[in-house]
Amino acid sequence: SQTIHQWPATLVQPVGSPLSLECTVEGTSNPNLYWYRQAAGRGLQLLFYSIGIDQISSEVPQNLSASRPQDRQFILSSKKLLLSDSGFYLCASEASRGSTDTQYFGPGTRLTVL
Amino acid sequence: QKEVEQNSGPLSVPEGAIASLNCTYSDRVSQSFFWYRQYSGKSPELIMSIYSNGDKEDGRFTAQLNKASQYVSLLIRDSQPSDSATYLCAVSRNYGQNFVFGPGTRLSVLP
Numbered sequence: 001s002q003t004i005h006q007w008p009a010t011l012v013q014p015v016g017s018p019l020s021l022e023c024t025v026e027g028t029s030n031p032n033l034y035w036y037r038q039a040a041g042r043g044l045q046l047l048f049y050s051i052g053i054d055q056i057s058s059e060v061p062q063n064l065s066a067s068r069p070q071d072r073q074f075i076l077s078s079k080k081l082l083l084s085d086s087g088f089y090l091c092a093s094e095a096s097r098g099s100t101d102t103q104y105f106g107p108g109t110r111l112t113v114l
Numbered sequence: 115q116k117e118v119e120q121n122s123g124p125l126s127v128p129e130g131a132i133a134s135l136n137c138t139y140s141d142r143v144s145q146s147f148f149w150y151r152q153y154s155g156k157s158p159e160l161i162m163s164i165y166s167n168g169d170k171e172d173g174r175f176t177a178q179l180n181k182a183s184q185y186v187s188l189l190i191r192d193s194q195p196s197d198s199a200t201y202l203c204a205v206s207r208n209y210g211q212n213f214v215f216g217p218g219t220r221l222s223v224l225p
Contacts, residue, residue: 044215110155
């Protein structure tokens with residue numbers, strides 16, 4: 001079974017500062033990877049997904065970007081954080097099992113922008 | 115129209131009762147259906163998946179799917195206070211990037 005790591009677990013950053021969140025996956029190869037954001041009391045908002053190295057699709061235009069430099073590494077970045085970037089950031093891995101795909105989540109990073 | 119809809123709750127049930135959580139979806143091409151549980155401050159964890167019409171049971175949990183009505187539900191029997199969490203419904207077309215989550219229903223099981 002796969003294991004998803006995220007770090008840091010929590011982060012407090014000032015407005016205008018850069019951001020780098022990392023997600024790594026063990027126990028599977030060539031997974032589809034996803035970044036979601038969950039604002040307080042809200043549902044999951046899909047930010048980016050990747051089907052392979054350097055293959056990134058953006059779902060919501062904003063000041064965030066994503067990169068996938070290795071098969072099992074997915075990075076979420078920003079050059080300048082906004083207050084509205086605060087939230088719970090979740091990385092998910094979708095490993096195919098036959099004809100059905102299931103998403104599993106990492107432990108998440110809680111980001112507070114002050 | 116939202117793609118996946120759930121009653122936000124909170125749904126309150128007494129300990130030992132059956133909790134019934136409902137979800138409707140708009141995409142008729144959807145093939146896979148999932149229920150996740152999310153405790154406050156934690157990431158979602160998969161409880162059950164269902165792919166065919168009818169019922170699927172796993173311990174105290176039963177998922178029910180009706181594709182004609184575009185409706186999927188989760189029943190929790192003998193509800194426990196530890197079941198108190200937000201339950202997310204997710205729907206997928208399969209084969210990639212069409213995994214859609216509902217907003218979640220908050221369940222509170224009262225001792």
